[in-house]
Amino acid sequence: MEVGGGEKMKMGGKGFGILLTFCLMFLFWILLSGLFDAFHLISGVICCAIVALISHDLLVKGKGKKILLKSFRLILYIPWELGQIVLANIDVAYRVLHPKMPIDPRIIEFETSLRGDFALVTLANSITLTPGTITISVEPEKGKYWVHAIAKEPADALLVDQTMQKKVADVYMEW
Amino acid sequence: MVLVNGIVVMFLAGGFFFTLVGTIGLLRFPDFYTRLHATGKCDTLGEGLIIVGLMIYHLFHYSETLLVPAKLLFLILFIFIANPTATHAIMKAAYLTGIKPWKLGEERR
């Protein structure tokens, strides 16, 4: 009974990856074609099945623990990020249109506790889209980021406060 | 109908303002790294606002085909992921090749 339960959980992880990839591919097929007759739907199912069987490893790595919970938390994280994007653009507009152009660029580096692929990419994208910072380089073994900041206040918001690292670690549960 | 037209014109004007700010930043900043700050952030949001305005126009004038706003939504998501990644890639290539960043008080490059 114990061996049966363990094997079923391992097959469940890989099968779940294939199923998720197939559903996403079929959604894109319907979105891009727009035709709902039998021939196109059946050829869509066949093509999506072949693609999902061959390359489901790229989307869901390994067993994929708790993917639906992480996706749900990601959807909750997006509105905060949209607010930061608008703030970032107003900040850049102020620095560009000011007659004296108050910039003071510097390069900083810091370490985080994130190790997975998706978490590192989400934090790098968020750093590029928030006021005053752009990611230069990432080292995935220790979670180290090199960041170019345009003035002292955005650099302090990233180094001292660390609000964004805490929010991304909450989404992916990698404290 | 006039209210919807007014909202669409507002989105288009806001999007064009941010795009213009991004291009002025490309011309005005003194160094390569700071120019990427201007275009990587302002271009992305400006285009997002323009395409959102066009989506609202489509939803109120041509409401039979709902597939086109879904395609435009996917285009917005793709731009929001792809533009910062391309900016980061070219900045990493410049940093590893040895371009020195600009500090306060030097001359323009």
Place this chain on the structure above:
Amino acid sequence: MITVFLVIGLLIIVTILLSLYRAVIGPGVFNRVAAVNVIGTKTIVILVIMGYYFERPYFFDIALLYAMLNFIGTLIFAKYLERGELWS
């Protein structure tokens, strides 16, 4: 309403000409690559606006395809400038 689209499209073409200045002068190759990325991103928006101005729904697919091509092009250029070769 349609003339507003035409006016916005022409104004975006003016910003393309402004960033062409950075593509021509820009000391070094990196400034030029950044300017070409900006021009590619603005072309996508002009394609979508023209799809609404001429009332042809096929322009949106071309805009989606060109967004992907522009992204891949900039990434390959950055990879070549970083390593000096594409395949090793």
